[in-house]
């Protein structure tokens with residue numbers, strides 16, 4: 145393989161081999177499956193038909209790289225009703241196909257190859273791969289289990305240097321579930 149993963153050993157690990165053996169047997173439930181239609185959750189046909197009917201009337205569409213204007217306006221309305229309210233202009237909202245894509249765009253926007261970003265440890269494993277794709281170094285700062293997985297400030301500051309471009313904060317946090325205390 146060539147490219148940024150050329151040096152990575154992609155041989156299935158013992159864990160993955162065990163998973164494949166389990167998946168071949170009966171009663172295996174894949175809790176990582178994120179496609180609802182593969183789990184028997186099908187979209188209601190009347191909603192799909194109504195959405196499609198609008199398309200057949202004009203057969204035109206006007207894509208916007210920021211996301212559909214009506215969807216962005218709905219998002220700003222939603223944030224305005226939260227407690228405390230967050231007042232945004234529609235221009236401040238960019239829609240991506242999930243947070244993974246948003247992270248990837250942000251990593252590229254904020255950091256050049258060789259720069260670094262700080263991410264919590266423990267963490268969501270995707271960040272390592274997104275950083276590798278952008279040739280950005282991902283550094284870990286510690287979360288303190290004794291204090292409900294809050295950020296360990298000194299550990300965060302130890303990682304910062306002149307090439308640090310951003311600190312990733314995940315709230316509510318995955319996998320610990322730590323988040324803001326309710327008002």
Ligand SMILES: Cc1ncc(COP(=O)(O)O)c(C=O)c1O
Pocket residue numbers: 241242243244245268270314318
């Ligand atoms: C912290 C974090 N980032 C990203 C993702 C992936 O989200 P998406 O499916 O929206 O790309 C998850 C999913 O659990 C997550 O916990």
